[in-house]
Amino acid sequence: MTAVAAPLPASAGRSRHLAGTGALLRLALRRDRVMIPAWVLTLGPAVAAMGSSFEAVYGTAAQRAALAASMNGNGSLRALYGPVFGDSVGGLVAWRMTGLGAVLAAVMSLLIVVRHTREEEETGRQELLSAAMVGRRAPLTAALLTALAANTALALMIAGGLTASGQPAEGSLALGLAIGCAGLLFAGLAAVAAQLTESARPAKGLTGAVLGLAFALRAAGDAADPSASSPLTWVSPIGWAQNVRPYAGERWWIVPLFLAATALAVLASYALTARRDLGMSFLPARPGPAVAPRSLSGPFGLAWRLQRTTLLGWTLGFLCAGGVFGGIAEGASDLVGGNRQTREIVERMGGQQGLTDAFLATMTGMLGMVAALYAAGAVLRLRGEETGERAEPVLAGAVGRLRWAGSHLVLAYAGTAVILASGGLGLGLAYGLSADDLGGKLGPVLAAALSQVPAVWTLTGPAVLVLGLFPKATGAVWALVGGCLAIGWIGPSLKFPRWAMNLSPYGHLPKLPGTDATAAPFVWLLALSALLALVGLAGLRRRDIG
Incomplete structure (x- = not known):
């Protein structure tokens, strides 16, 4: 007689798919x-x-x-x-x-x-x-x-x-x-x-x-x-x-x-x-051409190819977000009217230069804090290339470590300015059109958004530092960025003391638009960012890759 195997019950099939x-x-x-x-x-x-x-x-x-x-x-x-x-x-x-x-x-x-x-x-x-x-x-x-x-x-x-x-x-x-x-x-x-x-x-x-x-x-x-x-x-x-x-x-x-x-x-x-x-x-990704274009002949072209989609997504997202919040900025003063308490809340978040300008300053500050997430991710893409064993083939050629790292860091630092400019453009265009004064409103709002760049770069510096000296502790970068986001989000409404707000680089920036600004805070933040990045690159140059 020929033995016939009994079919497996459905429960056995399900357990097989979940084995392990x-x-x-x-x-x-x-x-x-x-x-x-x-x-x-x-x-x-x-x-x-x-x-x-x-x-x-x-x-x-x-x-x-x-x-x-x-x-x-x-x-x-x-x-x-x-x-x-x-x-x-x-x-x-x-x-x-x-x-x-x-x-x-x-x-x-x-x-x-x-x-x-x-x-x-x-x-x-x-x-x-x-x-x-x-x-x-x-x-x-x-x-x-x-x-x-x-x-x-x-x-x-x-x-x-x-x-x-x-x-x-x-x-x-x-x-x-x-x-x-x-x-x-x-x-x-x-x-x-x-x-x-x-x-x-x-x-x-x-x-x-x-x-x-x-x-x-x-x-x-x-x-x-x-x-x-x-x-x-x-x-x-x-x-x-x-x-x-x-x-x-x-x-x-x-x-x-x-x-x-x-x-x-x-x-x-x-x-x-x-x-x-x-x-x-x-x-799936579309099949590439049989011959690589000249743009991929160097490390920057490769970094651009790897990060361009992310940068485009952030740019469009900031443009749309700026447009949404710019469209409601003109109504801030009308809705508050003479309510003293609401006015104080807004001024603690965005400054005392007028309610509408304070609201715009709050929005540009929010854009700046969120932009730090892009910058940190762009820097840590280097770590992903390293752990994914894709960095070694690049470095095996005529490409030094600093040149390889610099190709991604250019996109991290320059990309921050691009997405903040996009957010400021959306914010300024929507606000200017709603206020029927596009020429007078767009420039100051755009400048206010770009004024957030030094603070974002100050948080980008520690990301480079961790990458170069403590590559396995990249989670600390996200903790630092998240902490600064929390300070900026809840600090003003709870009247955090000045020293607590100054723990974040955003606490040192002037509240723009609407106030006078000096160059000192921007210079100090840029210097700190450069110092941290240089120390991180020095560490990357000397440590093992992988």
């Missing part, structure tokens, strides 16, 4: 043993500490009610921070930190997921792992479980910290869930992007573009409707997080909405990964 998930999860958690705690232990306590800060600055119920009324009556400030749903201490914490926390959780999640999926394939490590007992869906599952662990820890840290500080437990849990669920949703979107793109950098860029669009839609929707009921707000996951409304009649039904959207994104990523080969993508 536990081992990959343990590996991912080990590799992220510094990065994940750094994110969670920085963002979680920062949110929890906001309660005591608001109690110190706005100690009475009348002061908090006046603040809430002032913010809700100003479309320009609603676009920046969102509406205030509750005037309790917890409600103000939710107003100030839900949007920012959701953005930071999303960034954390996309970095985790892309690192353990597309980046593993790009470097060839996933092919080695797949030669063992590793199922097709195991790497993606391990990456998503790592992101789930990170966002769960973040949500619990926020909820527990706020409850321990005396805030209502229900609202604290709602705020933690709002931020954590936003991070989970972008983990799912990053998983989809990792299947669509051919390498880690486009995957991060695509997910980052979706995040930027979500923020812009939320800002436009909140500027139009103080109740956060605009359709533009509801198509943005950041708007969903705000509409959970912690400490203000929590909308718990939005949490299942987050989970359903996340499940759809995860299912889409599983469907895509089942239909592609390892290392392949659904948006």
Whole structure:
């Protein structure tokens, strides 16, 4: 008799696709043993500490009610921070930190997921792992479980910290869930992007573009409707997080909405990964010509080829963001009217040179702080080329280390000026057209945006320093940039002392447009940036590559 093998049950097939998930999860958690705690232990306590800060600055119920009324009556400030749903201490914490926390959780999640999926394939490590007992869906599952662990820890840290500080437990849990669920949703979107793109950098860029669009839609929707009921707000996951409304009649039904959207994104990523080969993508690069153009004959041409798409995306994003905020700048003065408290808030953020100019200064400052993310990423692309073993073939030819590094650093430093000029152009054009004075408004706003360049370069210098002397500590670069972003975002509204604001290079810049500026702060910042970069290049010249 001939033996007939019984077909495997469906559950066995599913388990085969997930084989090795536990081992990959343990590996991912080990590799992220510094990065994940750094994110969670920085963002979680920062949110929890906001309660005591608001109690110190706005100690009475009348002061908090006046603040809430002032913010809700100003479309320009609603676009920046969102509406205030509750005037309790917890409600103000939710107003100030839900949007920012959701953005930071999303960034954390996309970095985790892309690192353990597309980046593993790009470097060839996933092919080695797949030669063992590793199922097709195991790497993606391990990456998503790592992101789930990170966002769960973040949500619990926020909820527990706020409850321990005396805030209502229900609202604290709602705020933690709002931020954590936003991070989970972008983990799912990053998983989809990792299947669509051919390498880690486009995957991060695509997910980052979706995040930027979500923020812009939320800002436009909140500027139009103080109740956060605009359709533009509801198509943005950041708007969903705000509409959970912690400490203000929590909308718990939005949490299942987050989970359903996340499940759809995860299912889409599983469907895509089942239909592609390892290392392949659904948006592959076009085949290049048989003969390389003359532009690729040197290291700068190669660096431009590698970074031009990212630079173009940032440039267009800043142009659009500048246009959105420039269009509402003219209404800042009209909406505030004679409200003294709102005027003081805006002036602390952008200076005392007039409400509209203060709002424009705040916007150019925000553009400058966000531009540091581009600059850091452009510098650290050198580390990616190094660890991906693509630098050695270049350096094996007639290309020195400094020439190779300089080709990428030119794009990091010059690209910063380009994207800030783009943001200033969009801001100035929109503001000038709305004020019917394009010729008189465009120049000062553009100059104000470019005045942020020395501060961004001052943060670029430490990135070069870390690359040259401590290449394995590149996470410290993102921590430094994130810290400066946090100081600039929450410092003015909480009346941080001058010494705390000066910890960030942006605290040393004049508030432009509308004020007189001297050359001294720009010179000192540029000198510091140059010194740090030179020390980093000296270290790169002497250390081992790889």
